Amino acid sequence: MVEKTHSESLEQRLGELNRWKFQLKKTIIEYYAWLKKHNLLSVETEEQLRAAIHAINTDELTVALVAEFSRGKTNLINAIFFADFGRQLLPSTAGRTTMCPVEMFHDPSTDQPYLRTLPIDTLLDQRSLSSFKESREHWQQFDLDLSDPERLQQVLMEVRLTKQVPLAEAHRLGLAMDNPDQPAPVQDSDPVDIPKWRHALLNYPHPLMKKGLRVVDTPGLNALGSEPELIFGLLPTAQVILFVLGADTGVTSSDLKIWQNHIRAYQQQRQQAVIVALNKIDMLWDELLPEAEVQRTIEQQRQGTADLLGLPLQAVFPVSAHKALVAKIKQDGPLLARSGLPVVEGYLSRDLLEGRRDTLVESYCTGIGHMIDNSLLLLQGKLDAMQAQRRELFELSGQSNAMIGDLLTETRQQKKRHQQNINELLLGQKELEAKSAELAEILSLEAIDQLIAETQQRMQGSWTTGGLRRAMQILFDQLNKRMIAVSNRVDESRDLLQQIYRRFETEEGFSLGQPRTFSIMKHRVKLDMLYQEAESFRNSAATALSAKNTVIQRFFTALAEQARALFAEASEDARGSWIRQALEPLKYQIRDHRDLLDRKIDDLKKIAESRDTLTERIKELHRSIKRHQTEIQRLGQMQASIQQLSSNRPDPGET
Numbered sequence: 149m150v151e152k153t154h155s156e157s158l159e160q161r162l163g164e165l166n167r168w169k170f171q172l173k174k175t176i177i178e179y180y181a182w183l184k185k186h187n188l189l190s191v192e193t194e195e196q197l198r199a200a201i202h203a204i205n206t207d208e209l210t211v212a213l214v215a216e217f218s219r220g221k222t223n224l225i226n227a228i229f230f231a232d233f234g235r236q237l238l239p240s241t242a243g244r245t246t247m248c249p250v251e252m253f254h255d256p257s258t259d260q261p262y263l264r265t266l267p268i269d270t271l272l273d274q275r276s277l278s279s280f281k282e283s284r285e286h287w288q289q290f291d292l293d294l295s296d297p298e299r300l301q302q303v304l305m306e307v308r309l310t311k312q313v314p315l316a317e318a319h320r321l322g323l324a325m326d327n328p329d330q331p332a333p334v335q336d337s338d339p340v341d342i343p344k345w346r347h348a349l350l351n352y353p354h355p356l357m358k359k360g361l362r363v364v365d366t367p368g369l370n371a372l373g374s375e376p377e378l379i380f381g382l383l384p385t386a387q388v389i390l391f392v393l394g395a396d397t398g399v400t401s402s403d404l405k406i407w408q409n410h411i412r413a414y415q416q417q418r419q420q421a422v423i424v425a426l427n428k429i430d431m432l433w434d435e436l437l438p439e440a441e442v443q444r445t446i447e448q449q450r451q452g453t454a455d456l457l458g459l460p461l462q463a464v465f466p467v468s469a470h471k472a473l474v475a476k477i478k479q480d481g482p483l484l485a486r487s488g489l490p491v492v493e494g495y496l497s498r499d500l501l502e503g504r505r506d507t508l509v510e511s512y513c514t515g516i517g518h519m520i521d522n523s524l525l526l527l528q529g530k531l532d533a534m535q536a537q538r539r540e541l542f543e544l545s546g547q548s549n550a551m552i553g554d555l556l557t558e559t560r561q562q563k564k565r566h567q568q569n570i571n572e573l574l575l576g577q578k579e580l581e582a583k584s585a586e587l588a589e590i591l592s593l594e595a596i597d598q599l600i601a602e603t604q605q606r607m608q609g610s611w612t613t614g615g616l617r618r619a620m621q622i623l624f625d626q627l628n629k630r631m632i633a634v635s636n637r638v639d640e641s642r643d644l645l646q647q648i649y650r651r652f653e654t655e656e657g658f659s660l661g662q663p664r665t666f667s668i669m670k671h672r673v674k675l676d677m678l679y680q681e682a683e684s685f686r687n688s689a690a691t692a693l694s695a696k697n698t699v700i701q702r703f704f705t706a707l708a709e710q711a712r713a714l715f716a717e718a719s720e721d722a723r724g725s726w727i728r729q730a731l732e733p734l735k736y737q738i739r740d741h742r743d744l745l746d747r748k749i750d751d752l753k754k755i756a757e758s759r760d761t762l763t764e765r766i767k768e769l770h771r772s773i774k775r776h777q778t779e780i781q782r783l784g785q786m787q788a789s790i791q792q793l794s795s796n797r798p799d800p801g802e803t
Contacts (some may be wrong), residue, residue, distance in 0.1 A: 153767045156227075158497040162209070162359045165501050168793065175203045175789045176516055179523075182782065188523065188736060192729045196519075200512050206314045208253070209504055211496070212364040212383055213413060215392035220427040222246055224392060224469035225365060227489055228496075229354060230342060231476035235297065238365075239305045247308050247343035247377060250365040252350045254357035261292040261352055265306055271321045276709055277378075278349060284442060292352075309344040318342050324631040355583040369401075383410070384677065388421045388500050389509070393448055395466070396431040399456050407457055421464045425492060426453055430468040465492045517790040518664060522733040524783050525659045530740045531776045532659075537748060538769045541755075541762055549756050556752040563745045571654060573731075576648045580727045583641045589667070591719040592634050593712065599626050600708050624679045631672045634722070638668050645730055658737050661763070666726040669689060678714065682707050 180197045183189040215221040223239040229252070230237035238246070248265070255262075264287040268282055273280075280286055288301045312319075316336035324340050354361075364382055383389060391411055393403055411422060429446050446466050454461045466486060472489035474480070484490060544552060589595075606619035645663040652658040754761040 155178065158493055159355055159359070161497040161501045162356055165505060166207075166359055168505060169204050169207065171789070172508070172512065172793050173201055175786055175793070176200055176204075176512075178294045179220055179516065179520060179786050182779075182786070183523070186779070188526075190728070190732055192445075193519065196515070196729075198711040200516065204508075204512070207508070208360045209500070210362045210364060210386040211388045211390060211500070212366060212386035213390045213392060214366045214406060215368070216400065216406060217368045219392045219394045219397075219403075220469045221365065223473060224390075224425060224427060225252075225363060227469045227473040227476065227487075228493060229356065229363060229472055230424060231597050233297070234477055235301075235416055236473070237301070237304065239301065239308050246365055246367045247310060248348055249367065249382070250307050250348040250350055250745055251382075252352060252354075252357065252363040252365070253361075254353055255351040256358075258351070261294060262349075263290040263292060263303060263347040263351075264288065265290070266347045266740065268311075268321065268346045270346055271323075276302060276706060280347075281349075284518045294353075304350075307345065307348050310341040311344045312339045312341055314338065315340050361426060368406075384681075387504050388423065388496070390423055390425055392425045392427050393453060395426050395428045395446070398449070399453060403505065404456075406599060421500065422459075423465060423495065424453060424457065424459060425469075426450055426464055426466045426468050429466045429488065429771075430471050452643060465495070467492055476645075500549060511793040512606065512788050517787065517794065518661070520783060520787045520790060521661055524780065524787065526733060526736050526740070527780050527783065529659045529737055530744070531773060533741065533744050534769055534773050537744065538766060538773065541751070541766050541769070544755065544762060545759075552752055556756070557748065559752065560750050563742075563749070566656065566738075566742065566745060572651065573648060573738070574736070576644060577727065577731065578632070579644055580641055580730075583637050583644070584722065584727055585720040587634055587637050588719065590630050590637070591715055591722055593716055593719060595630075596627075596712055598716045599623060600613040603708075620682055623708075623711075624675075624682065627675060627715070628672075628679075630715075631675055633667060634668050634718070635672070641665060648731075649734065652734060652737070658734070658741070660733060661739070663730045663733075665730055666722055668718065671714060671721075674714050675711070678707065734798075 176197055176273060180189070180194070180201075183193065213221050213225060220240075222238045223236070226233075226236050226238055226240065229669060238250075248268075264284070266277075266287055270280060270286055290306065292300055292303060314336060315338045318340050319336075321342065357363075364386060366378055366382070389411055391407065393399060398401075399407075421659075426446075426449065432445055432449070433442055450464050450466050453459075454464045457464075467488040469487075469489070471483055472487035475484035475487055475489075538557070544555070552786065600623070603619050603623040607616055609615075642665045645665060649660045649663055653660055751761070751765050755765070
């Protein structure tokens with residue numbers, strides 16, 4: 149018997165991930181409050197911590213399913229996520245099914261489930277898909293009644309509807325017509341079927357989606373070619389890309405085009421997993437053959453698929469989505485096991501969620517841990533200085549005023565040297581600001597816009613695919629050259645920062661870790677991925693068959709927009725705030741060190757006048773030392789929490 153019709157393990161693991169994120173957010177909030185209480189919360193640090201909390205609150209886990217038509221992808225979605233509905237929730241029949249990309253998620257802003265659809269004609273609009281999502285103006289909304297299964301299914305049939313237009317109109321929309329069920333159109337006036345909708349948003353209160361899961365259904369090569377924002381926007385944000393093939397057809401030429409042009413590049417990203425579902429293995433089941441021989445045939449096809457796509461064997465999952473859905477609805481445990489779906493669900497619940505947690509560790513735990521380390525170094529340095537001062541005051545008992553005078557002179561000399569080091573720091577900061585200005589100039593959006601405009605002119609002046617390719621190549625060569633120049637300036641800035649840090653460590657005895665500097669690497673990786681995606685788009689059927697102005701529109705509303713956004717992000721990161729953040733730990737230690745020197749000079753003056761002051765000051769230092777030891781212990785607990793979260797171990801205090 150099957151106790152639950154949706155993946156209990158996946159839901160349980162997603163709940164564990166959410167509890168893990170709650171613990172991370174709790175630690176960040178605790179650290180935020182600690183910094184604020186001790187007057188150590190700079191504007192830059194506050195923005196960084198608030199951004200981390202917001203990112204954790206809005207974090208989603210995205211699974212994108214990609215396949216050519218008739219590979220059983222919709223059945224796979226039904227089997228994994230909607231079997232508890234008791235029937236096929238999403239429409240799936242023989243032949244073509246889902247005709248437009250569908251995003252499935254839970255919208256917490258409303259209790260009303262809905263399907264929103266964007267008309268296909270909006271492909272002619274200059275605006276990007278993401279800009280359409282920001283407004284409901286062009287969308288048609290269908291409210292869903294979950295208590296009426298037949299009506300619900302009828303409404304969801306919208307995502308597979310088509311409409312008939314002349315061939316010329318299809319090409320103007322950038323749609324490549326390759327329907328094997330229709331005669332090949334010849335004349336511009338020949339009628340062809342195209343999707344009725346460009347994109348669909350399905351808000352459904354599924355338990356997994358309420359916990360942050362988003363599923364993206366991308367139908368076929370035509371959809372990927374005509375909507376480059378799927379390639380440049382949606383697919384890169386998915387933690388897992390599930391490529392669905394049919395065991396009955398094997399890897400076809402259109403499957404291979406999707407793989408080579410739109411998916412293969414994502415294998416290189418550590419934060420994404422690419423797996424293959426070899427669907428419809430029930431077509432290979434044969435009651436006249438021994439089960440061992442049937443399994444051997446399936447394994448041979450699995451191995452052949454892995455070899456052809458260049459994947460490890462364990463990344464290819466043989467499955468029968470149809471039989472799995474039947475098994476879940478009928479509570480048939482043996483059939484479900486034979487369908488292979490539990491293995492896919494096991495991967496999603498184990499490796500996918502572990503991978504997402506690793507990504508969050510890299511994105512937030514590492515940075516927050518570094519900040520807590522700096523705070524600990526600051527407190528420890530201050531504690532060491534107070535303990536040293538207390539020892540000096542103990543040694544002053546019974547000493548002559550002449551000895552106190554000598555110590556006062558020495559302390560004043562220390563303060564003078566300290567001021568000289570501060571002056572050197574100010575000079576170094578000016579150099580860093582000059583480097584930052586150079587970075588800002590290289591990453592200037594005005595310069596990027598000029599490059600994009602020049603590329604657009606080249607593309608408009610070219611009537612050949614080769615000309616378009618050269619225009620794209622020139623653009624990315626120029627963008628990459630700017631990234632290399634930024635990288636060189638960053639290296640120079642890092643060397644200068646390390647010199648400043650080492651000066652204060654050597655001459656002042658400060659305890660400083662490695663300075664955090666502006667990193668260009670993530671932006672360079674994104675640019676490289678964007679170039680590969682641009683090549684995929686250029687090679688797509690839609691690019692080859694569309695009118696030239698449609699190609700330019702698609703390119704600049706998707707790819708160029710992504711490139712500009714990438715440089716805008718890099719430009720924002722490269723502004724002066726990173727210098728202030730890099731110098732922040734040093735400046736706080738300078739402030740505390742200066743205060744200690746001033747207080748020491750004041751104490752020595754008072755002690756020279758009255759030895760009673762000495763006893764009171766020693767007691768005061770003792771109380772301050774105790775307070776700092778308590779605060780160090782509190783920070784140590786936060787540090788331990790971050791380390792525990794980073795190692796993916798459950799918190800011992802968590803219930």
